[in-house]
Amino acid sequence: MTETLYIQAINQALHEEMERDAEVIVIGLDVARQGGLFGATRKLYDRFGADRVIDTPISEAGFTGAAIGMAMEGMRPVVEIQFADFVTVAFDQLSTVAAKMHFMTRGATHVPLVVRMPYGVNVSGEGYMTGAGPHHSQSPENWFCHVAGLKVVMPSSPADALGLLKSAIRDENPVMFFEQKGLYYTSRAEIPDGEHLVPLGRAQVKRTGSDVTVIATGAMVMQAIAVAEKLDADGISLEIVDPRTLVPLDRETILTSVAKTGRAVITHEAPATAGFGAEISAVIAEHGFADLKAPIRRVCALDMPVPPGSMVRATMPTQGRIEAAVRELL
Amino acid sequence: MFVTVELTNDVLKDMHRCMVQIRRFEETAGKLMEDGKIPGALHLYVGEEAIASGVMAHLSKEDQITSTHRGHGHLIAKGGEFDRMFAELFGKATGYCKGKGGSMHISNMDLGMLGANGIVGGGPPIATGAAFSNKFRKTDNVACCFFGDGASNEGSLHEAANMAALFKLPVVFVCENNGFGEYTSQANHQAIVDVADRAQGYGMPGVIVDGMDAVAVFEGAREAIARARAGDGPTLLECKTYRFYDHVGVRGMGLSYRSDEEVEFWKKRDPIDQFEAKLREQNIMAEAEIQAVYEQVAAEIEAAVQFAEESPMPDPSTITEDVYA
Numbered sequence: 228m229t230e231t232l233y234i235q236a237i238n239q240a241l242h243e244e245m246e247r248d249a250e251v252i253v254i255g256l257d258v259a260r261q262g263g264l265f266g267a268t269r270k271l272y273d274r275f276g277a278d279r280v281i282d283t284p285i286s287e288a289g290f291t292g293a294a295i296g297m298a299m300e301g302m303r304p305v306v307e308i309q310f311a312d313f314v315t316v317a318f319d320q321l322s323t324v325a326a327k328m329h330f331m332t333r334g335a336t337h338v339p340l341v342v343r344m345p346y347g348v349n350v351s352g353e354g355y356m357t358g359a360g361p362h363h364s365q366s367p368e369n370w371f372c373h374v375a376g377l378k379v380v381m382p383s384s385p386a387d388a389l390g391l392l393k394s395a396i397r398d399e400n401p402v403m404f405f406e407q408k409g410l411y412y413t414s415r416a417e418i419p420d421g422e423h424l425v426p427l428g429r430a431q432v433k434r435t436g437s438d439v440t441v442i443a444t445g446a447m448v449m450q451a452i453a454v455a456e457k458l459d460a461d462g463i464s465l466e467i468v469d470p471r472t473l474v475p476l477d478r479e480t481i482l483t484s485v486a487k488t489g490r491a492v493i494t495h496e497a498p499a500t501a502g503f504g505a506e507i508s509a510v511i512a513e514h515g516f517a518d519l520k521a522p523i524r525r526v527c528a529l530d531m532p533v534p535p536g537s538m539v540r541a542t543m544p545t546q547g548r549i550e551a552a553v554r555e556l557l
Numbered sequence: 558m559f560v561t562v563e564l565t566n567d568v569l570k571d572m573h574r575c576m577v578q579i580r581r582f583e584e585t586a587g588k589l590m591e592d593g594k595i596p597g598a599l600h601l602y603v604g605e606e607a608i609a610s611g612v613m614a615h616l617s618k619e620d621q622i623t624s625t626h627r628g629h630g631h632l633i634a635k636g637g638e639f640d641r642m643f644a645e646l647f648g649k650a651t652g653y654c655k656g657k658g659g660s661m662h663i664s665n666m667d668l669g670m671l672g673a674n675g676i677v678g679g680g681p682p683i684a685t686g687a688a689f690s691n692k693f694r695k696t697d698n699v700a701c702c703f704f705g706d707g708a709s710n711e712g713s714l715h716e717a718a719n720m721a722a723l724f725k726l727p728v729v730f731v732c733e734n735n736g737f738g739e740y741t742s743q744a745n746h747q748a749i750v751d752v753a754d755r756a757q758g759y760g761m762p763g764v765i766v767d768g769m770d771a772v773a774v775f776e777g778a779r780e781a782i783a784r785a786r787a788g789d790g791p792t793l794l795e796c797k798t799y800r801f802y803d804h805v806g807v808r809g810m811g812l813s814y815r816s817d818e819e820v821e822f823w824k825k826r827d828p829i830d831q832f833e834a835k836l837r838e839q840n841i842m843a844e845a846e847i848q849a850v851y852e853q854v855a856a857e858i859e860a861a862v863q864f865a866e867e868s869p870m871p872d873p874s875t876i877t878e879d880v881y882a
Contacts, residue, residue: 287716289720300691331658332657
């Protein structure tokens with residue numbers, strides 16, 4: 228076991244997969260000579276050269292679409308969208324072409340593509356871009372969950388970042404890979420030695436408990452665990468489930484946990500309305516209603532643009548709001 | 558070292574045959590659509606045949622193309638078979654995409670046809686990516702990106718063209734300027750007359766050819782494609798053309814957006830009529846030989862439509878298949 232930062236885990240996954248498969252390439256703005264704005268692609272250029280680590284103009288539609296063309300021709304491109312917010316410019320290429328190509332051609336071609344997107348608010352104050360405001364802080368994962376043909380992944384720890392990114396690169400489908408940028412330089416944990424793969428579509432129970440299930444994604448997993456540790460002192464036992472992959476969703480693990488606790492709190496960094504919590508809530512209501520002892524609660528960002536600076540804290544799902552929601556259910 | 562295709566009599570005859578194939582396919586498809594036998598919308602290529610035939614004369618199966626919503630002609634010129642194309646338009650299981658593509662999303666990877674595209678401007682980034690892969694694999698294959706004057710106003714084309722020039726990618730941007738973005742005339746959708754003017758801004762040559770003259774297209778494409786194969790980067794090849802039918806279907810929505818005089822003016826410049834006049838004049842094809850082409854093509858079309866009509870629909874139980882690879 229080696230202690231590793233979240234950003235190092237991403238970098239390690241890229242190194243390992245590029246070493247393993249010569250068709251894997253990295254493309255995006257400042258990914259080569261600069262090693263990525265956040266440092267996720269450091270040293271790849273030195274190791275693999277300009278043919279496989281490609282700096283591009285600021286042209287998200289252009290280079291994302293080009294990566295789709297490469298993938299159709301048998302390459303395995305990994306795109307870095309510098310901030311997840313910028314993906315809107317490339318959304319047509321992802322939703323119209325990448326997501327539908329395998330279906331439209333009845334499998335004659337497919338798009339093994341990974342789009343890495345640093346997302347969310349960096350409230351930690353560590354690393355780059357704290358409180359960068361409405362255009363550099365969003366959590367847009369749910370936009371993609373609604374497009375059949377795309378997979379959506381959100382690692383919450385260094386080990387998951389490593390194992391899920393490696394699996395995403397090996398997947399034959401376009402995978403939207405959301406990296407919580409506040410975790411890049413604050414989430415440090417042990418990762419297993421040797422080859423570490425985490426399969427897509429498998430949730431993980433991050434902490435076992437008996438009173439309330441908290442389903443959390445990305446940075447909210449660590450927040451939920453902190454709440455759980457605090458509530459232990461009051462004899463309240465939380466089980467924390469991290470879906471890790473939103474599409475395909477591991478319903479089974481969520482429903483099994485809710486069947487045990489009878490209570491569910493869902494927390495994510497994106498706004499509540501039509502956020503992924505609504506989907507999880509619907510899954511529980513449709514398939515686990517009889518197990519519920521209390522209504523489902525969502526703890527999400529407010530339905531508003533992400534404000535800049537320290538104001539953002541007032542709009543985010545905080546440990547205090549998670550705790551309040553839990554107490555309300557008991 | 559690659560070989561450039563020369564304009565021999567055989568090549569001229571192939572281009573003629575290709576144009577006739579496209580014309581008859583489109584006329585038939587248009588009728589079948591208006592008779593309600595083909596579902597959805599067809600955007601027909603009638604009037605623009607010289608471009609597909611002139612460009613594709615230089616391409617092999619290994620070269621890639623990206624097409625548009627008006628894509629049947631591109632696939633035919635790239636070697637598409639009538640039977641599987643009609644079957645796809647009919648939504649049948651025997652179609653190129655087994656009925657899951659349809660007119661606006663027809664493709665065939667074996668022929669290097671990476672797809673028609675229902676989104677205007679959807680293709681340029683894909684062609685640029687295919688060109689990236691050609692360079693990555695050190696082949697001398699070329700990607701040709703077809704788009705219209707309408708798509709020339711989409712940001713995706715701008716991004717793709719800039720990158721293609723920057724990286725000297727083997728791609729040719731073929732603008733089929735038919736004077737309309739859907740129902741909006743070029744004068745009403747951009748301040749320029751020649752889309753090729755924009756090439757200079759990307760750092761690539763911009764070449765204008767008469768898109769109603771297959772030989773002119775052939776010559777323009779020869780240079781652009783040779784340049785791409787040689788590793789000297791992209792070209793924007795603008796072909797001035799006109800669509801004889803409506804934006805969609807034959808008579809379309811019956812909107813009033815162009816004069817009968819304008820349509821007649823362009824019909825007098827019919828690319829097939831002009832081409833045949835030259836073939837006869839230069840004793841390359843006699844009238845009987847030309848007529849034989851029409852008869853052969855008519856028979857092929859008839860057989861293909863029958864094949865499509867008699868083909869089975871896809872099994873409904875397979876409809877949810879292939880959403881994921």
